[in-house]
Amino acid sequence: MSELFGDGPARDSRFVVKERWAEMHNAPEGDPIATQEFLHRQMNEEVNSIEISARNLVDFPDAPWELRMAMARQCWDEARHVDAFRRLFEKRGGTVGEFPVLNFQYRIVTNLSSLAGRLTVQNRSFEAAGIDAIKDGIATYGQAHAADFVELFEAQLADEVQHVRYANEWVKRLAHDGGARIAFEIARAVAQADAALKIVAGGALTTYPVSDDLRREAGFTDEEIDTVRSLAQRD
Numbered sequence: 001m002s003e004l005f006g007d008g009p010a011r012d013s014r015f016v017v018k019e020r021w022a023e024m025h026n027a028p029e030g031d032p033i034a035t036q037e038f039l040h041r042q043m044n045e046e047v048n049s050i051e052i053s054a055r056n057l058v059d060f061p062d063a064p065w066e067l068r069m070a071m072a073r074q075c076w077d078e079a080r081h082v083d084a085f086r087r088l089f090e091k092r093g094g095t096v097g098e099f100p101v102l103n104f105q106y107r108i109v110t111n112l113s114s115l116a117g118r119l120t121v122q123n124r125s126f127e128a129a130g131i132d133a134i135k136d137g138i139a140t141y142g143q144a145h146a147a148d149f150v151e152l153f154e155a156q157l158a159d160e161v162q163h164v165r166y167a168n169e170w171v172k173r174l175a176h177d178g179g180a181r182i183a184f185e186i187a188r189a190v191a192q193a194d195a196a197l198k199i200v201a202g203g204a205l206t207t208y209p210v211s212d213d214l215r216r217e218a219g220f221t222d223e224e225i226d227t228v229r230s231l232a233q234r235d
């Protein structure tokens, strides 16, 4: 699309890949298809998360060992999430490839040139927003007594908090050690991802209530949580 996006990840012939939210199968809320479409879309997003972390390992071989271990563990966690979403989707009668998929996360994040920038956008932004969304999902599906959904979300949530937390720790360490150059790369990554996301979403960006407790557990300061909340309200 533009210099804001890298190449997409490979997908086999079962998948139809779209580039913008508006091209997806966006069923109205309450339609039974909407739930199936969500599970399928989320399954593919979890694949994106594996692919991004795996690319980080390949693209930044000189990153500190503990950070590389955290990214490798993330691949393992995300693989479990893919399986969990696929299982539930298929149990409810779904067929992989039934709906189109988006690979915007991979295309935005792997296009960023620094590891600090990638962790900031993928883990501290996309996945942190995911934490808010999962918490919202637990409440919604809990009210509907959908125990299989709640179980999936709770297992996923524990992992996602850890993904955000290690990124919070490491981005701060990388910024501390790398000084102004890393700070500049982080700021540029955020601006680039912001612009790219607007192209993908086209005004359809959904935000969920910011979860103070979980974000604190994931390593955000109170000041950072306030900033996220005021940005969400501004959009």
Ligand SMILES: [Fe+2]
Pocket (backbone or CB within 6 Å): 046, 049, 077, 078, 081, 156, 160
């Ligand atoms: Fe995940």
Ligand SMILES: [Fe+2]
Pocket (backbone or CB within 6 Å): 049, 078, 127, 159, 160, 163
């Ligand atoms: Fe994750």
